[in-house]
Amino acid sequence: GDSVTQTEGPVTVSESESLIINCTYSATSIAYPNLFWYVRYPGEGLQLLLKVITAGQKGSSRGFEATYNKETTSFHLQKASVQESDSAVYYCALGGNSNNRIFFGDGTQLVVKP
């Protein structure tokens, strides 16, 4: 089936350190999957962080990057230097070319220590 697997949290890093949260996907019913990273900051609803709809492309937002790798079916989230304000829960997600149904991973809690 269609599914997403991501790094199990919590992930704890110190401010200014680099970060990688792994995400792999399986898309059996979606011919051309779109890949997303969502983030939930404390006290807020889930929101889209970045998306990539074409294999081989990279998406970026707020210093975060993720590259859609069709060969390895991966979409890892990276940031070169995290800030305390990046502390949140990050969700990798998979969808088709409409918003009818999006498949979410379990979420990875990121804790950034000052």
Added chain:
Amino acid sequence: GPKVLQIPSHQIIDMGQMVTLNCDPVSNHLYFYWYKQILGQQMEFLVNFYNGKVMEKSKLFKDQFSVERPDGSYFTLKIQPTALEDSAVYFCASSPRQGNTGQLYFGEGSKLTVL
């Protein structure tokens, strides 16, 4: 940024009772969704709704579930009657249009506890 509001944030009810979860979507959004997350599990799609109709629903959307948005008011999820396995956090989302994939705005969730 745009916000989706959900009411109540937490509700506790006895099995067999009816519950209505309310969602105030982003104004001018046209597509509405409910997702369900059982504790310790992934958030899963329940249903989406457009132009007064259910467009797609998953197998989790049991016959006891219904959605509506009368006259542009709250987008609601009603469960009647509730069962123990309905205990979960329910997330509402809205989207401006189908073409902008992934651009969903979610509420903070309504935690439902069925005793």
